[in-house]
Amino acid sequence: MINIENLTKKFEKITAVDNINLQIKEGEIFGLLGPNGAGKTTTLLMLTTLKPPTSGTATINNFDIIKQPDMVRKSIGIVFQDPSSDEILTGYENLKLHGWLYDMPDDLREQRIIEVLDLVDLTNRKDDLVKKYSGGMRRRLELARGLMHHPKVLFLDEPTLGLDPQSREYIWKYIEKLSKEKNITIILTTHYMDEADKLCDRLAIIDSGKIVVIGSPKKLKKDLGGDIIRIKAEKLNIDALKKLTYVKNITNCDGEFCLTVEDANLNLQEILGIIGKVDSVEIRTPTLDDVFLHYTGRGIRESSSEGGWAEKAMHMRSK
Ligand SMILES: Nc1ncnc2c1ncn2[C@@H]1O[C@H](COP(=O)(O)OP(=O)(O)O)[C@@H](O)[C@H]1O
Ligand SMILES: [Mg+2]
Numbered sequence: 001m002i003n004i005e006n007l008t009k010k011f012e013k014i015t016a017v018d019n020i021n022l023q024i025k026e027g028e029i030f031g032l033l034g035p036n037g038a039g040k041t042t043t044l045l046m047l048t049t050l051k052p053p054t055s056g057t058a059t060i061n062n063f064d065i066i067k068q069p070d071m072v073r074k075s076i077g078i079v080f081q082d083p084s085s086d087e088i089l090t091g092y093e094n095l096k097l098h099g100w101l102y103d104m105p106d107d108l109r110e111q112r113i114i115e116v117l118d119l120v121d122l123t124n125r126k127d128d129l130v131k132k133y134s135g136g137m138r139r140r141l142e143l144a145r146g147l148m149h150h151p152k153v154l155f156l157d158e159p160t161l162g163l164d165p166q167s168r169e170y171i172w173k174y175i176e177k178l179s180k181e182k183n184i185t186i187i188l189t190t191h192y193m194d195e196a197d198k199l200c201d202r203l204a205i206i207d208s209g210k211i212v213v214i215g216s217p218k219k220l221k222k223d224l225g226g227d228i229i230r231i232k233a234e235k236l237n238i239d240a241l242k243k244l245t246y247v248k249n250i251t252n253c254d255g256e257f258c259l260t261v262e263d264a265n266l267n268l269q270e271i272l273g274i275i276g277k278v279d280s281v282e283i284r285t286p287t288l289d290d291v292f293l294h295y296t297g298r299g300i301r302e303s304s305s306e307g308g309w310a311e312k313a314m315h316m317r318s319k
Contacts, residue, residue, distance in 0.1 A: 001026040001153060001185045002047070006056035009042050009209075016042040018209035019056065024187060029179050031203035032189040033196040033288070039209040040189035041081055044157050047187070048078050061152050077146035081157040081189075083138055087131040091122055091141050094130060098145045109148075116144035120174055136167025143174060147184075154178070156188040160195060172199055193288040205295055212295040217288060224248075224286040224294055227264035229271065232256045232279040240274050247271070251293050258293065260286070 002024035009017040017039040024030045032040045045051040047058055049069040057064060063071040085094045092113065099109035117123045120140035130138060139159065146154055159175065160168040176199065178184050190196050196203050197217045204214045213220065225248060236257050241247050246267050249260040261267045264283040272278065293299055 001028075002058065002060050002187070004047070004056075004058040007043070007046060007053055007058055008055045009039070009046060009051065010054045015209050017046065017053075020204075020206075020209075020211050022204060022211065022214070024185060026185055027179065027183050028201045029175065029186045029188070029199055031196045031200035032187070032206050033191070033193070033200075033203050033292070034189075034206035035191055038191075038206045040191075040206060041157055042209075043206075044078070044155050044187070044189060048076060048155055049073055074149075075151060076153045076155060077149065077151035078155040079139075079142045079146045079157065079159060081161060083142070085130050085138060085142050085145065088129065090127050090129055091117070091133070092126040094141060095145055095148060098148055102149050104149065112148045112150075116147050119147070119177070120144045121170075134167070136163050136170060139163060139167070139171060140174065143171070147178070147182075150182075151184065153185045153187065156186065158190060159188055160190075160192065168195070175199055193292070197288050205292060207296045213291070220291045221286045221288065224260055224290060226260060226262040228284050228286055228290050229259045229261055229264050229268060230256055230282040230284070231259065231271075231275065232281075233275055233277065234279075236275055241271065244270065244274075249294060251297065253293060254299055258290065260290070260294070 002022070004020055004022040007017055007020045008015065020043065032043060034040055042051065046053045047060065047065060049065050049072050052066070057066050059065070060072050061075040063075060065072050086097070089097065095113045095116065096109065099113065104112070117126050120143055122137065122140055122144065125133070125137065130141065133141065143159070156175070160171050163171065172195070175186060175188070179186055188199065200217060202214065202216050204211045206212070215223070230253060238250055241250060241259065246262040247259055248262070251258045259271065261271070268283070272281070289299065
């Protein structure tokens with residue numbers, strides 16, 4: 001459904017998207033997971049024809065984003081990272097406006113409005129002004145709007161950025177429903193590990209504009225192999241630990257040490273013997289955080305250049 005070839009975007013000083021190659025299958029929920037500034041939004045803007053690539057291209061639904069932008073636009077829906085519905089219109093009016101922009105015949109437009117409002121459970125709030133909506137309701141309205149013209153591919157940029165846990169679960173539920181019932185191919189970006197893990201059939205971890213690894217969440221976790229032992233200690237004799245054949249990797253996790261080992265139960269005692277005094281020890285099977293750490297050498301939070309800035313801005317804007 002989507003074929004991305006050597007896609008690159010350079011701004012004056014930086015390469016925001018650095019030669020990415022990717023194929024996305026029909027019906028997949030595909031995630032671009034990476035910290036703020038990784039190049040996720042820029043990638044989406046190029047795929048949705050809103051920003052021209054510096055080099056490379058992509059096809060969506062067999063249409064080329066550079067040569068056939070109009071056909072691409074007819075095939076896709078998009079929900080932007082920043083709120084883009086009109087606050088001084090009602091939910092219904094926002095959808096009606098979208099129908100006009102897409103030149104939909106009146107009766108089809110009204111029929112689709114009923115359908116999409118029902119899908120995101122906003123039918124009984126459709127005549128309220130959007131400024132009276134909660135952040136989660138507004139997101140749901142924008143999701144509904146992105147679906148009105150029955151796109152084959154839906155792009156969601158940080159669909160649950162800044163939402164409370166309950167609203168996030170709602171949005172996840174709709175995304176899963178869409179994928180199952182309408183067989184829409186969904187590409188979403190996120191910097192939330194739990195979101196990527198829960199929703200995505202496959203994902204690409206993207207860091208500084210480059211794809212570092214692609215796979216299903218399950219496979220990515222499994223490929224790390226074994227268990228993670230997280231140790232809080234003043235210091236670690238890393239050279240001695242690296243000599244142990246079953247220690248596959250040692251990384252810094254938010255100031256503590258994470259060791260990837262073959263079998264924590266079997267290996268722990270010897271490791272503790274080498275380290276000596278420890279403040280705490282935790283054993284677990286790998287999470288996507290560990291996957292991210294493994295491939296980039298840093299946690300997703302510490303690697304975020306803007307450090308939660310987007311979230312703060314989002315909260316300010318919605319007030
Ligand atoms: N219009 C622009 N001009 C200059 N730099 C930009 C522009 N848009 C994005 N960038 C930079 O490109 C990089 C990737 O940004 P973005 O795609 O928004 O990342 P993400 O969505 O992953 O947070 C960042 O360093 C950002 O500052
Ligand atoms: Mg972004």
